[in-house]
Amino acid sequence: MLRLIKINLRLRIFSPLFLLGCGAALTVGIVSGRQVAYVGTLHMTPTPLFAALITAVISAVFGIGDEFAFGTVRNKLICGVNKPIFYLSQLTASLIMGVIFFLLAEVPYFLMGYGSFFGKLFTAELLVRGGVLLGTAMLFCTAIAVFICFIVRNRAASLIVCTAAAAGLALSAVSLSRSLRYSEYEIIPVQELRFNPDLGEDDLVTVDEKTVLREEYVREPVRTVMYTALKLDPVSSIMSALDIIRADEFEIDVRSLEKIEAECEKLRTGIGRFKKDADYIRDSLVNSVYYPLWSGGAVILLTVIGVLIFKKRDTN
């Protein structure tokens, strides 16, 4: 297995595509870092992550696609490598490449933005949480790409399916998140029409506010299903990381987990309550650190399915 991983890595590292990918990831990381350093911002940009993710997926598609296109997968199987080992070695090599691209894109971005943005606005705990969410999401997306490559076995088709899968995962995460964001109740101002004796005419006067059930709120059992789907989607980890590393322009103190928790509590009881669903917001900002366990579990299941399919299917 180790020997196969080494061979796969060597094949990919000595390919011109690797240098191109490294260059692209590094450039995007540096350019995004410079923007943070000189222009300033209050939120983390996902651009370096996307650059790293795209290069990692392309590297996986070409690395695995070449094995099928050139027929060299046969050499491995003929000399006694079993199919699960071949799949896992390709997966491991793709994940290692993913880590390389991730570090190349994110490290310069983070270092350049640390003095003016990250270090000033966020605690180390939040930054680590954000980093873990981004890193794991990227690795899981790469593992999904590897699964697609083994099922499709064609470079061009794999790229198309990977793009469609990425769009599907992103759209579903955004739409699920929007649906789940609504609180069960909302507060609406109650306006009454009263006669104004001074002016001798009717006037609108707000006298109170009323708590009413919100129609958009997703109720059980659909809510649980949607919640589960959201947690299984690695893109929700990326969205959560982007929400965590986001500051308010009126904030003076460094943003911390405690502060986020207090904000969530306000949504439940304080001013602005029922603006959004407090449980969902708390989940996506505080408990999201467990999201990778869900999406990771789904990816492991997908990998097992991929291995079984590859093992069962004939190789030509």
Place this chain on the structure above:
Amino acid sequence: MEYVLQTKDLTKRYRKYKALDGITMNVPKGSVYGLVGRNGAGKTTLMRVVCGLQEPSGGSYSIYGVDYSDRKIAASRRRMGAVIEKPAIYLNMTAKQNMKVQYSLLGLPSDDGIDELLDLVGLADTGKKKARRFSLGMKQRLGIAVALAGSPDFLLLDEPINGLDPQGIVEIRELILKLSREQNITVLISSHILSELSLLATHYGFVDKGRLIKEISAEELEKQVRKSMKVKVSDTRALSRVLDKLGLEYEMISDSEGKIYGSISVTQLTTALMDEGCELLTVTEADESLESYFIDLVGGENVVETH
């Protein structure tokens, strides 16, 4: 006899289609086993199954006496090399780089032997030229060199001369003969170009519609396809006596017909038969070739390329 590969009732189904239908074959050690069959007969499928690329739907096979379901089969597979359909090489690499990858895959401690192998297949001077720019023959030879990495003693070649020019065909043929004679490598080679196969094979397996219809050694085949004369006489006992007297090799194929091998003067035979009171009714010269033998076996016309 020691066998490198043995299959028993080997079956491979693709949904309802049976690509292999109970093939039982034996490849003796040190032989060049020619797998003969028309396109779609099941030759490539058989090789894919034997190489572990595809799982059999039924039956079994063993390599060096190890059953395919045994865990030790991986070790047996390491003793074989194969080129199936098209050479499995990285087109974006040079010949030497391809060899290095295969050496690493096999866990060979050093790259010693790569130059010798490339020299053996006539690719020692390709330098930095990428395999993408190789001719079909060169790619085929590189595929064989890759298959030869790790010094296997069993080589499977599926249609290795397909699409090659005459020069390429000669090169591949000489290479296979060299490997068989000098390195005692057992070769299982499939082809539908029988004239080429007849220059190499020591054993034949005739495949049709997924079934092995005949397994025969080249020696036996030669006996069956060599020049002969079919004679029809009024008395086969008299014919036997005459042929014994003349010291000729023959066989009786019916109660009125006999097959005489070698060349014989018809006048001499007629006179001798007359002396025995036997009448010579018809004489037919038969010069059966490998192609006609194969066609006789499977039936049909133009089933193989004869070149």
